[in-house]
Amino acid sequence: MKEVVLDCFGEACPVPLVKAEKAMVDLEVGDLLIVQIDHSCAMKNVPEWARGQGYNVEIEEIEDGEWEVFIEKTK
Amino acid sequence: MPREKKVEQYDVVIIGGGAAGLTAGIYCGRARLNTLLIEKALVGGLATYTNEIENYPGFPEGTTGLGLMKLFQEQAKKFDVKFKGTDVQKVHLDGEIKKVETFRNIFEAKVVIIAAGGRPRTTGAENEDIFLYDKGISFCATCDAAANTDKVVVVIGSGDAAIEEGTFLTKFASKVIVSVLHDEGIMDCNEIAKEAALRNPKMEFVWNSVVERFEGEDHLERVVLKNIKTDELIPIEADTCFEFIGYLPNTDIFKGIVDMTDRGYINVTRNMETNIQGVFACGDVTEKYLKQVATAVGDGAIAGFATEKYIAESEIFEEQILTEELSLSYIYNAIDGDSRAYLTTMEKLEDEVEAKINIVDVYKSTGIADRLGVKEYPCVVVVKDKKVVEVIKGLPSKEDIQSKL
CATH class of the missing domain: 3.50.50.60 (FAD/NAD(P)-binding domain)
Known part of the structure; x- marks a missing residue:
């Protein structure tokens, strides 16, 4: 069960989503992907994609306008 | 093997970040309770799906749902409410300490406020x-x-x-x-x-x-x-x-735990209490007459206020009423003259017995009496070793009380 941090600070849509999708391919079930974002549109589409896949999702605002999206690969 | 969940403690966990949950958060935060609000999607709830809100007082030019909810959240943050953006998977609500489980955490709290709202109902038609x-x-x-x-x-x-x-x-x-x-x-x-x-x-x-x-x-x-x-x-x-054919309450995870209507709306008292002590519910998730931002705000304020009272009462109950050493609690209603006059008897008793004396007025809240399992007042409750030893009904004489000690 490893944790992978994906730094997407400063990157606009759809880059964070594309990166997250790619990173997830290499992960095993139970692994955690942490996507760091600061564009509010990614705050919407990254979690939406992940929930749509049936993954566990948590969004945490670490600073004003900066978020970490925790995604657990569940299948 | 599932990931180990980190355990965190709060005074209050609010499930749902719509108008009701955010308002409850503002009241809890302002009462200096350590408050966590969990929202599964975007903070603001159903109101954010409405473009124009023209009937929420204070905005004569109207406002947008998203804009209004952003202000609610800012205000909650100002009072130090913490936010988590994830789904609640499971709850354990009986007992003094409630547990709320998400995929990464177990949150322990003295009070849980359910403000989970609802979702649009669908037609069920083919395709x-x-x-x-x-x-x-x-x-x-x-x-x-x-x-x-x-x-x-x-x-x-x-x-x-x-x-x-x-x-x-x-x-x-x-x-x-x-x-x-x-x-x-x-x-x-x-x-x-x-x-x-x-x-x-x-x-x-x-x-x-x-x-x-x-x-x-x-x-x-x-x-x-x-x-x-x-x-x-x-x-x-x-x-x-x-x-646009109505909404379904988000109460699946509470089924069989919290009392609800046939349609899944949570039954609450006018103080937003559910059937479980220390669990409150407010907003669209409850059975109510009018589902609007204005009424959600009212519900949330009551739930937040009631939470503060409940936690304060819990502290008094544990520290002063349900004591190790011998204690006597006089439970009375202050609007009754005879019960008021009896206060002097209790005061005199304080000098004569080796016991802690508590005076509990049920006029504003029956919370402590309820915890003692007392339904009839006035009465004197004798406690020792954290257990109710005896409930002496009515207004007993000093001798009566002393004979029971």
């Missing part, structure tokens, strides 16, 4: 699941109106939301066809919205109809309505179908 959300079936005119500029859209329902949102859609769409279950001229919405809709040249109505099925290749192309009186099928070419 509906294939076209939900971005494939042509929408629940939010504000979100999808602009994408339907100069197109034909279908609206299902005739309540306030259906007719008002349908009217809003006529600003964009070339035609808005409304499927109404009732006979011609009968709608569930308010009269003003109804008259405006009937006069609107871009709106058409299909009376006595329900959705039979949805059709299309990748995206919705056709809504097939059915006349419920004649069984006639009415295909309508449309790009988007907006469904």
Whole structure:
């Protein structure tokens, strides 16, 4: 069960989503992907994609306008 | 093997970040309670799906749902409410310490406030699941109106939301066809919205109809309505179908735990208490007469206030009432003259017995009496080793009390 941090600070849509999708391919079930974002549109589409896949999702605002999206690969 | 969950402690965990949950958060935060609010999607709840809110007091020019909820959240943050953006998977609500489980954490709290709201109800028609959300079936005119500029859209329902949102859609769409279950001229919405809709040249109505099925290749192309009186099928070419046929409360994880109605709405007292001590509920998730931002705010304020009282009472109860050493608690209602006069007897007793004396007035709150399991007042409750030893009913003489010690 490893944790992978994906730094997407400063990157606009759809880059964070594309990166997250790619990173997830290499992960095993139970692994955690942490996507760091600061564009509010990614705050919407990254979690939406992940929930749509049936993954566990948590969004945490670490600073004003900066978020970490925790995604657990569940299948 | 599942990931180990980190355990965190709070005074209050609020489930749901709509108008009710955010208001409860503001009240709890301002009462200096360590408060966590968990929201599964975006903070703001259902109000963020509404473009214009014109009946929320304080905004004579109207406001947007998103804008208003942003202000709510800012205010909650100002009072140090913490936010987590994730789904609650499980709850354990009995006992003094409640547990709320998400995929990464177990949150322990003295109080849980359920403000989980609801979600749009769907028609259940054939192929509906294939076209939900971005494939042509929408629940939010504000979100999808602009994408339907100069197109034909279908609206299902005739309540306030259906007719008002349908009217809003006529600003964009070339035609808005409304499927109404009732006979011609009968709608569930308010009269003003109804008259405006009937006069609107871009709106058409299909009376006595329900959705039979949805059709299309990748995206919705056709809504097939059915006349419920004649069984006639009415295909309508449309790009988007907006469904406004009510909401379902988000109470699945509370089933069998919290008392609720047949339709899944949580039953609460006027103080927003559920059937479980230390668990409150507020907003659209509760059984209530009017679901609006204004009423959600009222509910949330009561739930927040009641939470503060409950926690304060818990502290008094544990530290002063349910003691190791011998204690006597006089439970009375201050509006009763005889009960008031008896206070002097209790005061005298304080010098004569080796016991802690508590005076508990039930006029404002019966919380402590309820915890002691006392239903009739006045009475004197004797506690030792954290257990109720004896309940002496009425206004006993000093000797009476001393003989029981």
